[in-house]
Amino acid sequence: MLQASDFAGFSATIRDPLRRTTLRPRPTRSRRPRPAPSRCAPPSPTASRPPVRRRRADPRQADTPWRPVRAAGYRWPSDPPGAKSVSRPIPRRLALIALLAIAPALGQRAAAQERAITLASTTSTEQSGLFNHLLPIFQRETGIAVRVVAVGTGQALAIGAKGDADALLVHDRPGEDTFVAEGYGLDRRDVMANDFVIVGPSADPAGLKGGRDATEALARIARAKAPFASRGDDSGTNRTELRLWKKAGIEARGLGSSYRELGQGMGPTLNAAAAMDAYTLTDRATWASFKNRQNLVILVQGDPALFNPYGSILVNPAKSPQIHAANARIWHEWLTSERGRAAIASFKINGEQLFFPAGTMPSQ
Known part of the structure; x- marks a missing residue:
């Protein structure tokens, strides 16, 4: 009778006729005995983890005293040549000087934004070139810039009703009268006609x-x-x-x-x-x-x-308190003043006057 010990160390392929599969003996592995847990110290939590790679300290900073890190890009005089810039604190005095230096510029920018209005007007006044002639004269005399939104009169009235414009220059008298009657506009004035x-x-x-x-x-x-x-x-x-x-x-x-x-x-x-x-x-x-x-x-x-009359209307600040009402009033007054009327009358194409100040059109 053959014993199991007779096959020790012998590698062979054994076929099982019932399972129709090839059985190969598994190689034996020797297991090391695990050390008994110590009763004095708990097992290390990192015993089964891979070692952690730690970043090497920079030898150039070994003898450098600790300084707080705040403002980027500042170099101390004691840093060796070629050393990388390290964030350092900005002295309060320097910060105050910088703030005082830029304050006037910020104030001027805010003032420039304040000295401007949005005018909702028609495509006819914009596409004819009237505003290219008129607005530089107004800004030169008053210092107020005018941003024009050129749309149809119906849309211009809707923009004014939402408070997205400070003043209107439009040409549909029935619509203008309704706009004022509903409280969206103030002080409608005849400006010009063609x-x-x-x-x-x-x-x-x-x-x-x-x-x-x-x-x-x-x-x-x-x-x-x-x-x-x-x-x-x-x-x-x-x-x-x-x-x-x-x-x-x-x-x-x-x-x-x-x-x-x-x-x-x-x-x-x-x-x-x-x-x-x-x-x-x-x-x-x-x-x-x-x-x-x-x-x-x-x-x-x-x-x-x-006959095609144009009217200027101020948007009502009671309905839209965010508008630039004071600057819009300056525009409104200038447009109907003698200076504004003269500027309108001086706009010509090929020698032909295209807009006539209110009350001066020959066919009126």
Whole structure:
């Protein structure tokens, strides 16, 4: 009979016919006896952990006395040449001197921010170039900077109602009166005026050339089913146009594909009209500064219904206490003063006066 001891040290492969697997004997491992735990001292918590690598001390700082670390980048005179900068405390006297040095600049910056206003106005005053002429004169005389938000009159009134502007310069008298009546604005004043004109393709399929009746002109456009480009942006120009359609007894949005609402300012609307050979209503100032006319020409002008007055309104500080009411008042007074009126009258393009101070327009 073979004993287990007869196979000691013998390595072989044994096949089990029932399991159909190969059995290999496991190598025997000798286990070291664990030392008995000491009753005197508890086991070290780091006994089974890898050794912790500790950073070597910098020999250059071995003899350096301890100093507090605060301000970065400061070097002590006792530091050896080539030593890295170590954070050191900033003496209070130096900090006070630095603060006193920058205080005037901070004060001037705050004062500059105080000497400014936000003006919500129309795209026609901005795109015509009026503000490029007017605002430098005002700032030179008063020291107040004006930041213009150029949008349609409807949006400008909404901006003022939210208190996001200090003053308004807009051109829709019914909307302006409502704005003041609801308490959002104060002291509405006439500032200047020009007029609207109806422009269209030189071929003039609706036969408007030489006409002076804006309402009849729109009726002819509707009968001819000619294309008409509308700003469609609730601006003063757009509101005037819709009133003219209503006066003609025509629902503009019922004209179908010939009536194009663009939702754009005056410049882009004129570009679209030129590209489509369409009619449109524009203020004369933007038309005078518009370069891409192509086949567009003025066809209807001179109707009293095309009169285009502009008004200045102060935003009510009782509704919006955060506004710059004092600076806005200076702008408001200057704009309607003799100096402001003279500045408005002096703005011309190709020798043509485009805005007339209130009460001076020839057709009034």
